[in-house]
Amino acid sequence: MHTGTIRQILLITDGCSNQGEDPIKVSSMIAQKGIAVNVIGVLDDDQTEEPVGLSEVNDIANSGNGISRIVYADVLSETVQTVTRQAMTQTIQGFVSKELSQIFGQETNEEDLPPETRGEVQKVVEDLGETVNLQVLILVDTSASMQHKMEAVKDAIDDFILSLQARTGDHYYSIYQFPARNQVVKELLPWTNDGKRVNKVFPKLAAGGITPTGAALKQTVKAFQNVPSSEEWRDDSDDIIDSSYGSSY
Amino acid sequence: MxxxxxxxxxxxxxxxxxxxxxxxxxxxxxxxxxxxxxxxxxxxxxxxxxxxxxxxxxxxxxxxxxxxxxxxxxxxxxxxxxxxxxxxxxxxxxxxxxxxxxxYIDGVPVSDWVKREGLSWLFPISFQLLKKLHKIHQLGYIYGDLKPDNILIDRKTKQARLVDVGGVTALGRAIREYTTWFDRGYWRLGDRRADVTYDLFAFAVCLLSLDPHVTIHNTKERDIYKVLNQAKSLKPLTPILKKALSGQYNNALELKSELGVINRKQLQPTKSNRKTATNPKIDFWPEALGLSSIILVHAGLFYFLFYRI
Incomplete structure (x- = not known):
């Protein structure tokens, strides 16, 4: 059974972008390329649960076909895993819906099926979720206000790798920071599946001032072009899962 | 979406x-x-x-x-x-x-129950839970998100019930849902792949968290054995908990039978819980109570029959 690859960007930030391109627009462009944009907004301890400035977090994820969560730093680890998993399921479901409409003709959403059938579909989705290859680019906002949250971010990423390793399917991850000296984004770790490398990367993180979220997102898309298993995708396609996979149903 | x-x-x-x-x-x-x-x-x-x-x-x-x-x-x-x-x-x-x-299970969260009724309840609750976990494992699943919030004690039957199945994962797969303090991955004592020892680790942390001396949420260092040392009320269980935390039990029943041995030795009430923790007498436990009443009824019947003859 040949399984395709799911591609995601995971943006960890604590506030609104204040420079450069509109991140909401950029993220919908990224979604067009078949890459989901997930966003986690990290709150300060004294912030309320629905601060005004962080609404951008939800908008970026919405237009990026991804999932968003706004959380306090202490639950960041759990959130990273949940968000990635849910976004992956969402992508697979999108694919399954396409398959369903091919089988039943016209528009068939999973929601239109009777609960019994939906349960069977769910099993297939879960099997795929476990076995599909996953490629996650982690983009960390290292602007000044994030400084005291870096320890939590490091822990969360460390923890996330542990969850990736538990899956049956292959995974690659890379880590980028923004802003960086003289550039919008900086690659901290190229694509790898080695969990031990996170620790070597993090001392390099130094927080800076501005938050050019849109521009940073745009830059990171390029990273998806030099992936180890590059033959698995076509550049201008919105097919996330290799179409050869669909024939097995 | x-x-x-x-x-x-x-x-x-x-x-x-x-x-x-x-x-x-x-x-x-x-x-x-x-x-x-x-x-x-x-x-x-x-x-x-x-x-x-x-x-x-x-x-x-x-x-x-x-x-x-x-x-x-x-x-x-x-x-x-x-x-x-x-x-x-x-x-x-x-x-x-x-x-x-x-x-609808009309129940009390296990932590409230133990606070109110005493630590001696840990035994019957543990036996019930471990039996359930074993059956889940035999089905080919791992409970996953085992934590006190997911364990209710039914007010009527006084039986422990597992109420959330969001973490249930097929053996060998990545754990679907977990909670930091009960996850062995967090404590760097293993991976997050579903196996029997994953549940038993979480079970041990559940017991630890019910000890009034333990402040698991304030632990900065990721060292569960330090938390184990805090658990003064559970002293008699320390060797068992240590084994569960280090993944040395092959199945839930093994852990259950070792708990059964300690069961008779009883827990020492300490200063902080002396008021609430009644001295664990055997007739305090619902299971024992049920059993003894059955014996009594039988003895009564037997006596009655014997007397008639």
């Missing part, structure tokens, strides 16, 4: 949910629980109270229903809440959501 701060669903008291497929109507009473993946309401159908779980994400409902159906196949004390219905309903004129209905 859902992406919101809380994937929870707001329903109001007296709101009626009409199932589209099975045509049953539920009247919402009140919210009884809220998780990361949905909301649970107390609801009424006819004269019966039920628990209704509803989510913005229909796959959450489908996944949990699949698990509850598996659990239903097993004989004996139920492994999870009993599944009663699965359906969709319009919660407003344009929003259709999936939900499922299960029995």
């Amino acid at each position: 859902t992406s919101s701060i809380h994937p929870t669903v707001r329903l109001t008291s007296q709101q009626r949910l009409e199932g589209i497929w099975n045509k049953r109507t539920y009247t919402i009473v009140r919210l009884i629980g809220e998780g990361a993946r949905g909301s649970i309401y107390l609801a009424r159908i006819g004269n019966r109270y039920v628990a209704l779980k509803i989510s913005q994400d229909s796959s959450v409902i489908s996944a949990e229903v699949n698990v509850l159906k598996e659990f239903k196949k097993v004989q004996g004390p139920p492994l999870g809440p009993l599944l009663l219905d699965v359906d969709d309903a319009y919660i407003s004129h344009d929003l259709k959501l999936a939900f499922y209905v299960m029995e």
Whole structure:
């Protein structure tokens, strides 16, 4: 059974972008390329649960076909895993819906099926979720206000790798920071599946001032072009899962 | 496509949910629980109270229903809440959501129960839980998200019940849902792949967290053995907990039988819980109580028959 690859960007930030391109627009462009944009907004301890400035977090994820969560730093680890998993399921479901409409003709959403059938579909989705290859680019906002949250971010990423390793399917991850000296984004770790490398990367993180979220997102898309298993995708396609996979149903 | 701060669903008291497929109507009473993946309401159908779980994400409902159906196949004390219905309903004129209905367990969270009734309750509760875990493992699953919040003590039967199946994972797969303090991955004592020892690790941390001396949420260092040292009230259990934390039990029953040995030696009440923790006498335990009453009745009958002859 040949399984395709799911591609995601995971943006960890604590506030609104204040420079450069509109991140909401950029993220919908990224979604067009078949890459989901997930966003986690990290709150300060004294912030309320629905601060005004962080609404951008939800908008970026919405237009990026991804999932968003706004959380306090202490639950960041759990959130990273949940968000990635849910976004992956969402992508697979999108694919399954396409398959369903091919089988039943016209528009068939999973929601239109009777609960019994939906349960069977769910099993297939879960099997795929476990076995599909996953490629996650982690983009960390290292602007000044994030400084005291870096320890939590490091822990969360460390923890996330542990969850990736538990899956049956292959995974690659890379880590980028923004802003960086003289550039919008900086690659901290190229694509790898080695969990031990996170620790070597993090001392390099130094927080800076501005938050050019849109521009940073745009830059990171390029990273998806030099992936180890590059033959698995076509550049201008919105097919996330290799179409050869669909024939097995 | 859902992406919101809380994937929870707001329903109001007296709101009626009409199932589209099975045509049953539920009247919402009140919210009884809220998780990361949905909301649970107390609801009424006819004269019966039920628990209704509803989510913005229909796959959450489908996944949990699949698990509850598996659990239903097993004989004996139920492994999870009993599944009663699965359906969709319009919660407003344009929003259709999936939900499922299960029995309503009128229970007390295990931590409140132990605080009120004493640490001696850890034994009967542990035995019941370990039996359930073993059956789940035999089915080919791992409970996953084992923590005190997911363990209720039924007010009537005084039996421990597992109430959330969101973490249930097929053996060998990546754990679906977990909570930091009960996850061995967090303590760097193993991976996050579903195996029997994963559940037994979480079980041991559950026991630790119920010790009044333990402040698990304030531990900065990721060293569960330091937490183990804090657990003064559970001193007699230390060797067993250590084994569970380091993954040395092959199955839940092995752990259960070793607990059974300590069972007779009893726990030492300490200063801080002397008031609440009654000295654990054997006749305090519901299981023992049931057993002794059965023996009494039989002895009585036997005596009666014997006397008549």
